[in-house]
Amino acid sequence: MSVQRNYEREFVRTFFTSPTAIKEGDDSAKMLRRAASLRGMQAPDVWIPDNEDATAPNMRAEGAQNIVEVVSEHGADFPGEIHPRIEWHRDRPTTRLNGFEYMREIADPENGAVDHIDGFVIPEVGDIDDWKKADEAFQLVEAEHGLAEGSLSMSVIVESGEAEIALNRIRDEMGKPSNTLERMFMLVDGEVDYTKDMRGMTPTGELPPWPELRHNTSRGASAAGLVAVDGPYDNIRDVEGYKQRMEDNRAKGMTGIWSLTPGQVEVANTEPLPPVTGSWLLDVDDEDVELTADGDRQVYDGDDVSLSETADGYVLTVGGDEHELSEDDLREELLDMTSYVPSMDDIVDSMEEFEAAKESGMGAIAMTQAATLVIDGVEVSLEKDRMWDEATYQAAQTPITLFQDVYEHRPDQHEELAERYGADVVERATQVGN
Structure with missing residues (x-):
């Protein structure tokens, strides 16, 4: 079955989350403002104003308001895509209702942000029926606000065994008349909650490596024409470990990775690109x-x-x-x-x-x-x-296709790419294979 994609990007290198509201000083949205000002290699391909785990529960109502305010003001100039993460949980109807209401608020055209919102990220999904519930929430928001059906993309975070099993079904469910799951964009691993759901334990308390999860997510994304993104690497000072994780992921076909700091964003934006010298x-x-x-x-x-x-x-x-x-x-x-x-x-x-x-x-x-x-x-x-x-030839073309995708969708990085490779190499790389 051929699925009609509702988005243009084929690759996502960086998935950068920011708390939507913090109790520090007189501006609870300052982390959002800081992220919205990122440019060039420090700006992510996808920015996630995170109104879930990164924001305290008692701050999420204010966080939704902050998303509207900051994205309305700065969204037009932000060089990447913007996909807020809302509340959701496969086992908690009240949590799903909260997420739905926040999505309605953020997507309300009268609030001025939705023109710059590309989609929403849904955490803690369960089996395939839960993915359909989330999709229906998108349908209701689009219908209520007069938005085109499927105009808001949906990405999910795989944080449970149920969601991992659903990866095998998403391709067959997309495109059925009873849903609009062709709005799907990213499949993102969430190893922390996945470890909790799987009751995983290690002697040191560190996360298990879960290479199977990354493989399954990459396979599910490949089968359904979606984008696979790895979860957070929380030792933010371990740059070499972060690079090694990305290298291991790319061998599985997973280019994207969660970034927790602008420094990680810059590393993750750069590492998948072909080397300057052999x-x-x-x-x-x-x-x-x-x-x-x-x-x-x-x-x-x-x-x-x-x-x-x-x-x-x-x-x-x-x-x-x-x-x-x-x-x-x-x-x-x-x-x-x-x-x-x-x-x-x-x-x-x-x-x-x-x-x-x-x-x-x-x-x-x-x-x-x-x-x-x-x-x-x-x-x-x-x-x-x-x-x-x-x-x-086709195998060698993958890194060039990545480069071309970056060049097309991130014009703010053109100057840095020309400095990195030289203008002549960039020009040839954008033309070869076309």
Whole structure:
């Protein structure tokens, strides 16, 4: 079944939440105002004025008013999408009613904010029937305020086993005449409440990693044509851990991640983009070590691998294990141990070369990667060929498609992207594959 999407974005890198009301000073909306002023790489793709967990229950009525006030004033200039999170709970009718009333208030055209509101985020959903209840609430709000049906997108936070199971059903339910679930946009993981719902425990009290949840959410999003977003990484000082989480997620097809600070937003906006420069990696005890570029040479500076020449060939030592090798055997061994991370320019070059070959009638071509590897002063020339066919081309296109999506929907980042890659590379990247 083909589902008609009601939104244009194919990728979301950043999902940034802000409390809607705080008891501090004389302006309870100051966190909203601060978020609304973010621009460039510090501004998220999707901003979530959070009138649920980030805001105290006794402040949420004021929070809804603050959303209306701040979005009415600043929403037109905000460069990302705006999706307030409201109250909802699969087991609590009164909580659902509160969320419905806040949604009615925020979406009321007379209040001036709805022109800048792209949708709402629904937390704590349950089975597929609960998703339909939320969808009906959207329908009622749109009908009451004279908004076009489906004009407000719906995103859900997967925070229970019930919701995780519903991921397998959403594709079949979307598009049925009895609902308007084609308004669905993002599927977002909420590992904290999910852990509570699953009764998960660890010795330290930290969250379990839940890789299965991220896989299932990404799979559900792929099947239904939606966007998958990972939950919050609450150790905000652990930048390397945050980057590693995003790298692991991208291997599962999940580009987006929750961001708790503008600093995390900047990291999450940048990391999914193709690298500025290519890099060679050496696999040492199942860990990729980046080699140091020295002109055309790639130098290994570590202590876990050593290489020396002998009268009969070479001795390669990896993790204490010695291997006596001929020149050809050494080259084969090092080819197995090395890999290359292409830059944006490399990817564009390869795609352009394949497009030209395809235009001339060739279905597959060989792309050569070459480098001189240096270990303990010993130089070894390496060359590896990779066959490119249509499937390889399509796989390589994903990071470029991401870049093109960012370039189209975030014009406020154009200058930073040109500074990052160079205007010529940006121009070619926006054209290749089209």
